[in-house]
Amino acid sequence: MHLRLALMSLLVAQPMTGFDIKRQFDDSVGYFWHAPHTQIYPELRKLEAEGLIEGEEVARGARGRKTRYHITESGREQLRAWLNTVEEPRRDRDPFKLRAANFELAAPESAYAQLRAHERHYSREATLYEGVRENLLARRVPLLQARLQITPPEEHEAIIAFRAYAYSGLIRRARGEVEWAREGLQLLERLNPGLTESQEASAAAVGADEHVG
Amino acid sequence: MHLRLALMSLLVAQPMTGFDIKRQFDDSVGYFWHAPHTQIYPELRKLEAEGLIEGEEVARGARGRKTRYHITESGREQLRAWLNTVEEPRRDRDPFKLRAANFELAAPESAYAQLRAHERHYSREATLYEGVRENLLARRVPLLQARLQITPPEEHEAIIAFRAYAYSGLIRRARGEVEWAREGLQLLERLNPGLTESQEASAAAVGADEHVG
DNA sequence: CGAGCCATGTAAACAGTTACATGATTCT
């Protein structure tokens, strides 16, 4: 259901090909949900079979062909219906915290490296999300612009606000992970005095290498 | 790999049957990872086939039989190896934020109900995790006690600290979701003045009904 | 004309969910 929701929520803004959607998934929208093209194309065909979207063959150069899908009235209704149903929340799984819970079995240097990677990863994510959020609020996002163009102005504020709100959630999450990772690094240092310094030294060495290479 | 890690991290504390593991998954450990019994039993057989764990048939009453698994030396090594490898983080998916990003298509009353449910869910989770964390720190958790008993005392602190640390992460996450949901309720009220009051009134009515029934 | 992007596909494998099924044990 989630994949369908993601696909339809894109097509509600403007008609797209499977490839366009793939790019969106690699991009901003993909921060909420994403899928490889091997999952996208079959799902689009299913949605079409159910009459929720419709594809039209479009020429591309001389012999090239592509299928552009647009949402149908029935699809729009279905999307609204999905968004109105209350899904009972499923229990989360957290592979990294599962690991962290057992870090006494890992080498301190490895735990250090893993927490560092976690910190870096979510730190980057947070920055990324913040950028997208800024762009949304400034109406600089093409997909948002397309959506606004086909929508009466009095609804614009809500559309932007909900998008930005969802990104706030991602940002909050990412920032939390960064803080948690830093807590973990402190814990490691407490349990292994001197570890942090030596690791930072070797990390700096690696950084220097990278800079040279 | 995650399921295996979860299974082995349980068996490192003490021998267990598939059923015992199922119960742990319904319980504290399940907050990091969980699986239904239909996934547990086959995976245990695979782990045994690979020599990472060993099962012994145990009598249960007169005719009853059950298989208790314990970790092997090779399994312990493998577990350590897994915990020492740095996994590159996979992109998260967040079905609820995907929804929230499109809430302009939902009825405000439904969006309200969904955010409320989200708030309640994570609020409960946070309380739950905090309880477990307290119990860990006070060494009141049987599985932890078992683990400590087979481990030299100088390692006890680290074991407890990492478990508690992982729970801190879950707690932080849950608290963040609660705050985010509350932000969302405020946003809804801003976009639909009066909504919150009327919804709270009907929620109170439902609550009263429940109390009566 | 070749590299890189556009565009789409099949198939196998792996992971997770849901439905259905069976039988023994323990407690009331």
Place this chain on the structure above:
DNA sequence: AGAATCATGTAACTGTTTACATGGCTCG
């Protein structure tokens, strides 16, 4: 004797990942 819990299983289905494959278009 019946209910609740212990204990384990098969099978079908859905979702996700990974590997492999193909061909056209665009630009330098």
